[in-house]
Amino acid sequence: MPWRRVRLVERRSQTPSARSLVFAAPGWPGHLPGQHVDVRLTADDGYRAVRSYSLAAPADDESIELGVQTVPGGEVSPYLADDLPLGADVEVRGPLGNWFVWRTEQPEPVLLVAGGSGVVPLAAMIRAHHRTQSRSTFQLLYSVRTPDDVWYRDHLADGDPRHDVRIVYTRQGPPAGARAPGRVGRSDLDGPASRLQPASPVYVCGPTGFVEAVGDLLTDMGRDPATIRTERFG
Structure with missing residues (x-):
């Protein structure tokens, strides 16, 4: 190129x-x-x-x-x-890159899992999905250290009923947060994964350790590894 x-x-x-x-x-x-x-x-x-x-x-x-x-x-x-x-x-x-992509013709519900700046390509997927008439749903589980580390607040809170965004804080959460700060665990993934179809894609992006840990959790939960697409850095 x-x-x-x-x-x-x-x-x-x-x-x-x-x-x-x-x-x-x-x-x-x-x-x-x-x-x-x-x-x-x-x-x-x-x-x-x-x-x-x-x-x-x-x-x-x-x-x-x-x-x-x-x-x-x-x-x-x-x-x-x-x-x-x-x-x-x-x-x-x-x-x-042609593997870690979402295409508008994909009909299945989608799960996105981001760690820190790994939300960048997933935000592009959410913004593209918001423009479409697709009836598919997007779930985003987004792990950050503190509330000050959240990227794309406006785009994540776009009001689209097809989008379900949950932010997990690992070091310090907002006052009266429902979940104590900590790393993403199986309990965080159980609900979103249960709403997927067998062929639903899962996109995981973030630091290498985060991506590997989330990938292992998903496969231990029975997700087909072929449906899990990963992008890592660091």
Whole structure:
């Protein structure tokens, strides 16, 4: 795939350390929710760095939106998140990935399980589903450390009756929360999994340890491993 130049036109704060970046992308071929792109930065001395970032929104004419979580000490994410000037260009290659995607013609109920910034490609799926007339249902189980770490509050609370969103806090929850803070366990997955069909896809995205733990829980509960699609980082 060729590299193409895109221009930063908007930066949105999601959490204290996370941003959504919207780029004008002339000639963009479109993409499926769940896909990602490679981003390449070139320094004045010719040094290049390439990182992969998930597309945070469904295809929208000739623009793309990326979710960027700042990695302390990173050489790319802090610059993209906070220092890349509006109007500046970067290079991207994509869209990439055809396995971890949701297609509008899929009729089955869907379960999405996200850990931290792993919600980015799943948010693209939710936003794409919101635009459709599909009667299928989406459930999202979203694990974050604290209420300040929740991405896409407006999109997750979109009022769509086909969407069931539950947030699990691992370190500190809101006052009078119904669930004590802690990692995602089988009790969190029992209800959502019981509302799936045998062929329903489950999309799990987040840090490697989180994805492996959730995948093991789901298979122990009897989910067919072929229906569990994973995307991991770190």
